[in-house]
Amino acid sequence: MKKLSTFFVLLLSVFAFAQSTITGTVSDEDGKPVPSASVTVEEPGKDAIIAYSITNSKGEYKVTFTTAEPNVDLKIKAFNQKPLQKSVKNQDSSQNFALESDATEIKEVKIKTKMITKRGDTISYDLKAFESKADRTLADVLKKIPGIDVNPDGSVLYQGEPINKFYVNGKDLMEGGYGTINNSLPKDAVQKVEVMENHQPVKILQDKVPSENAAINVKLKNSVTMTGRGEAGTGFGEPWLWNLKLTPMFFGQKNQWVINYKTNNNGETVEKEGNILSFGNRYEGRRGNVSQNDWLNVENASTPNLPEKRYLMNNVHYLSANLLTNPFKSKDWELKANASYTNNAVSRESYTENTDFLSNTKYLTNISNKFYTDKAKGELIFTKNAKKGFFKNVTTFSQFWNADRADVNRNDIYGTRNGAEAIESPTTSFQNSLSTIIPWKEKLVNVMSYISFQDDHQTLDISPSSYLKFKSYKDSLGFQHFLFEDTDAVRQKLRIKTLEINHSASVGFTAKNWTFTPEVGFNYSNDQLNTEFSTLTNSTFSPYGNDYNNNLKFTNAVPYASLGINFKSNSWMLYSQFPFNFNNIKADDPERNVAKSINKLTFEPMVFAQYTFASFWKASANANMNYNFGSTNDSYAGYIFTSPTSPSAMSADNPIPETRSKSVGTKLEYRNPLNNLFGNIGYRYSKTNRNIIGNSINDGSGFILTNFRELDNQSNSNSASVEIGKYFPSFKTNASLSFNNSVSKSDQLTTDLNNEEYFFVNKNTSQTAGLKFNNTYFSWMSIDYNLSFSWSHQVNQFNDSKNSGFNHNLSTYFYPVENHTIGFTWDQINSGNNLTTYNNAFYDLSYQYSWAKKKIDFELKWMNIGNRKVFERFATSAISESYTRMELRPSQVMFTVKFNFK
Known part of the structure; x- marks a missing residue:
């Protein structure tokens, strides 16, 4: 403090x-x-x-x-x-x-557009001022603008925070999944990009309910635009390589649409473009990325902290379509339909040497994986966003048919073992979210409803059963040997059906600059968990025992009352919620003698305040407190092999877990478009108290049993960050510096092979320093450079280790002759401790010829020139350290034709 x-x-x-x-x-x-x-x-x-x-x-x-x-x-x-x-x-x-008139005769007029202009809360950027000859898409140019960062999936950060909306000509076609447009919209179609600070997307709430987030609006050169981006490539490697991208787009005054088909096996992730990257405003209802409840897992090979193109062995097909239209004469009403399908196969392999400090043992693991993703998603959105009313209904349906495989070779205290693991995991998911705001005299009435149902089936097979031989702590009598009868295989089956219902109603009262919003609501969730563990002998599966079965029903009913207090003036903005939650939670499993409940009233306030001063400065502070009373994941009592090496269970005698979290943060921002200077400094402190702690028992071979104990424990963290960026017009250079320092402490519990428990504090201190800059000063060259250093120090009664990391990326493009480009990329990633350092360097070379008249590029690219086939990394945890060697993509050559649709 x-x-x-x-x-x-x-x-x-x-x-x-x-x-x-x-x-x-x-x-x-x-x-x-x-x-x-x-x-x-x-x-x-x-x-x-x-x-x-x-x-x-x-x-x-x-x-x-x-x-x-x-x-x-x-x-x-x-x-x-x-x-x-x-x-x-x-x-x-x-x-x-x-003013006195001073008319001047103008002999010659040269119009020069300002690269950055500000009007109110909107900052406009002229893209021409920041682009280089190598840039082709909107994302290429956005990452060069001061104050803006772009992640590989196309997501945008402004002043280090995610944006809440991404518009094209003022319309939100993608509803948060804007990565497709950002990565495929040709830069030549864009006139300027606008950053709308403190953007409230619900028009009827503007000037009433403030927002802390910014939005981006992409203004195209033409009000009606047919455009898009395409690529077709083939390559030499093992196996034969291909890459095909087709993304036509249309943006009109009444209709917008984007169709996207991408397929490749050259290591490029394209399916993440369908993820929802921005979530708008709570008054728009509830949306999120639909995912499976991944309870069961095969053992997973490690992945390096590299761009995925360096190690991803994939075979992906991704198809999506997004449509926006105005179904009525009123432009306020919009109908949006989104659909996507993903089919992907990924291979992965790694080798790890682990040293366990408690048992002073070492074990070796080689894992080879195959991950199969097969999923479809459809969404229908009907909205009205006007000054006199708001309506939004979102219906989403998703279906998964995923499957994972693993072949594992282990060498540990029991000798050498081999295991084959397989998971089948179909999932069906349905959600519907409704929110409407209706003006009633001088008040605003908001009604929201959310319904979600998901059905997950998961089956994990492990062969042979002798692979599961390991020791684990059972009770005060000593150790139990998990050694199942010598059968062909064991099978862990799991099914969980999840129902969630949220309803609420609120009324907004406005008085001058203040808005008061009392709200009442009811949140309900119900999980039905069924698990069974069995062995396979002569093609017949038999249940293994009651200790491995669950038939748990977990319900959480929370009626609540809340008061929202908001204030907005020229300088001040306040957004706050003060909810009282009446928590009623039950966990019942008669077969396992589980009968737990909790009834508790909690107060969980949230406050955000922002002060704007001296035109260019913003100071903000936020604080919140919340409670979490656990879930099905930490309430079951029968053992579940969530992974072949990690069975876990909660004691039937333990109470329902209770977690209390508090956090406070401040931030000071500076944005001056007159001298192209942007910066921010922030600090955050958080503290969490729990009544349940996980007790991990490693028998020295890497097989870990986790049970849970009733024991008060806590964790806390302090983090401070600073970033400053400036664009230098005279040198056509955008540069930024950043630094982050964080200190975290957490209580941990573990048990050694002698049945001795250790309750200890694990402290981790880390720092990260970064530099980014790009330069287009010379007509014959452009440079993009990213550099980061990291240091960490971990201390507890078993371990005192210092680690360091170095990561830099250099992309240089040379333009020796008009329409000819030579590119060179150097990625360097180093990791290690004070004794050992592992250096990993990667080099790429490319040549591109541009047919300017047709706007077609022909590119020949050589990836991983040095043919580095493995990535090495050293890492430490609270009670262990590891050396890992991961498989990479070999050297490959690709020839690609890139073009705009118009």
């Missing part, structure tokens, strides 16, 4: 100087208002703008600033008017100006 207090003192020092606001009007000699006149505030004798404003159509302006100077210079400039400067006192005042 001392660190937190220090940070607040630093933050409060920002407000040490008084803030002043000057308002007024700007008119011409005839008394007519002068729109679009610039009003800047400067400190006397200094050529540095501390605040600015632009007059509206009525010639009105308002400028707020903070400075210690007793007087400031107010400067007014407008086209065809003489500039005016006036010294005024540093205090709130009203200043009106009448």
